[in-house]
Amino acid sequence: MKNCILVCFLITSSIIFAQGMHDSQRSGFTNAMQYEGLYLTPGQLDELNGGTSVYLFSNWEGKFEIYISDKKGYSISNLNYNLKTNTLESKISKDSVFQFDINKVKFIRQGSKKYKLYKIHTENELFQEIYFSNKVTLLKGFDAVLKKGSINPLTLEYIHKDKYSIDENYYLKLNNTNFIEIDLNKKSFLQLMGDKASSVEKYASDFKLSFKSETDLLKIFQYYDTL
Structure with missing residues (x-):
């Protein structure tokens, strides 16, 4: 039934x-x-x-x-x-x-x-x-x-x-x-990225991307995947 x-x-x-x-x-x-x-x-x-x-x-x-x-x-x-x-x-x-x-x-x-x-x-x-x-x-x-x-x-x-x-x-x-x-902040993410952290930080700064934004994090991790 x-x-x-x-x-x-x-x-x-x-x-x-x-x-x-x-x-x-x-x-x-x-x-x-x-x-x-x-x-x-x-x-x-x-x-x-x-x-x-x-x-x-x-x-x-x-x-x-x-x-x-x-x-x-x-x-x-x-x-x-x-x-x-x-x-x-x-x-x-x-x-x-x-x-x-x-x-x-x-x-x-x-x-x-x-x-x-x-x-x-x-x-x-x-x-x-x-x-x-x-x-x-x-x-x-x-x-x-x-x-x-x-x-x-x-x-x-x-x-x-x-x-x-x-x-x-x-x-x-x-x-x-x-x-x-x-936590969604720059320090929390960068400290986990090892030797890629400086490149990711520069990329986010150059393109004015925020680690607090889900939309921006998509772009940040797309770049991270290329390193």
Whole structure:
């Protein structure tokens, strides 16, 4: 029954695509993914999440592409990632949410942004790939952090309720070393670049590139890869 519901939902809301493949080679979404998942109601989600948002994307609606290989994937118009449970979810209706088995997903695209699973901590988590090459991987991670509210000492009522906020952290891997958490500033990057640091620093200065800018870091690491 659950598979039937999921099939109907995906048929009506998804567009199957596959780069470099003929229609006869394309398989159905559930056949290719073989998803195991969990159905939850919004009330159950609120209970799990403490009643506030712990989702990566501020808007569930949009163009999302779920890839199961480098060239094959599926387009879906409703998707989000739960940072607390590390689950990929889609709203099937007002009363139901489906949690996908994210370990069967190779990567996700939302517009120009690419998200992929990495095991930097104790389990696989979804990170945004800022830059990726044979020498360099720069990732942005996301954490749902609970901010404690405040209580009126006289009435014992909440002035501000507890709520989650999304913290961002960056992780860098150079030349097949382990990932390390890094701050976006010139000193943090240059001290990891060894004998290439002076060349990179000069390049960034000549072209007025900031180590605090994700866009500029793309150009900086593209240059780094040429050294």
